[in-house]
Amino acid sequence: MAEASAQHETGSRSEPASRSGGRVAHFFYRFSYRHGTPRWDSLEVHREVKALVADRQPGRALDIGCGCGTDAIYLALLGWDVVGVDFVAEAIETARERAAAAGVTPRFVLGDVTQLRQIGIQAPFDLILDTGCYHSVPDQLRESYAREVTELAVPGADFYVAGFYGPPKTWRLMGASGVDAADLLRRFGKDFQMVDHEAAGDRGRMSRFIRYHLVRKQHATIT
Numbered sequence: 001m002a003e004a005s006a007q008h009e010t011g012s013r014s015e016p017a018s019r020s021g022g023r024v025a026h027f028f029y030r031f032s033y034r035h036g037t038p039r040w041d042s043l044e045v046h047r048e049v050k051a052l053v054a055d056r057q058p059g060r061a062l063d064i065g066c067g068c069g070t071d072a073i074y075l076a077l078l079g080w081d082v083v084g085v086d087f088v089a090e091a092i093e094t095a096r097e098r099a100a101a102a103g104v105t106p107r108f109v110l111g112d113v114t115q116l117r118q119i120g121i122q123a124p125f126d127l128i129l130d131t132g133c134y135h136s137v138p139d140q141l142r143e144s145y146a147r148e149v150t151e152l153a154v155p156g157a158d159f160y161v162a163g164f165y166g167p168p169k170t171w172r173l174m175g176a177s178g179v180d181a182a183d184l185l186r187r188f189g190k191d192f193q194m195v196d197h198e199a200a201g202d203r204g205r206m207s208r209f210i211r212y213h214l215v216r217k218q219h220a221t222i223t
């Protein structure tokens with residue numbers, strides 16, 4: 001574990017070996033970061049993230065698919081102990097550079113979000129964010145994703161997921177089907193309660209972007 005962790009955190013440019021189902025997604029994201037600024041890298045902190053932490057004592061936060069680190073850096077500036085993870089080396093490098101420029105030191109880890117503990121990320125987390133990652137995780141890897149998130153979240157932890165439902169047909173190449181409430185409840189419903197969801201409400205493409213807020217249940221469900 002220590003070796004794996006070190007490999008992912010030395011700043012090495014070597015990409016994590018993507019799991020078979022995630023190769024197309026990895027190729028897509030890597031291409032996006034290598035060829036200009038991806039459209040999601042707006043440098044704007046998500047307003048829902050701001051709302052989630054307003055008037056709240058800082059704790060430990062995990063940003064899943066952190067990209068260039070905007071939300072993670074914001075949380076670190078507020079005093080949160082933050083870990084961000086992404087499987088594209090360019091994104092992680094940019095995140096580290098921007099964090100250094102902002103004078104904070106969130107921990108940015110290069111690796112796959114379906115293998116969080118294997119890449120050295122350890123519980124507990126009070127806040128877990130996923131803005132735009134889960135929706136492109138291939139369906140066959142989502143059980144692994146759910147297991148990792150569930151293991152890392154403390155009882156009462158907030159889990160915020162935002163993404164597209166009904167994504168374009170081309171996403172089938174990634175084996176991903178977007179995100180919807182039924183999918184989340186099937187995978188997380190035993191251990192998390194869905195407390196809120198909201199459609200973006202904007203017109204056009206973003207009208208299919210939905211935000212979900214789940215909270216880790218206090219007690220394990222007895223089955």
Ligand SMILES: C[S@@+](CC[C@H](N)C(=O)[O-])C[C@H]1O[C@@H](n2cnc3c(N)ncnc32)[C@H](O)[C@@H]1O
Pocket residue numbers: 022025029030040041042064065066067068070085086087088091111112113114130131132133136137
């Ligand atoms: C749409 S971007 C959003 C980035 C960031 N959360 C933001 O809002 O700016 C999705 C991010 O998830 C990352 N990602 C997707 N699948 C991943 C996986 N299986 N493991 C690690 N990172 C992943 C991509 O590299 C990309 O940076």
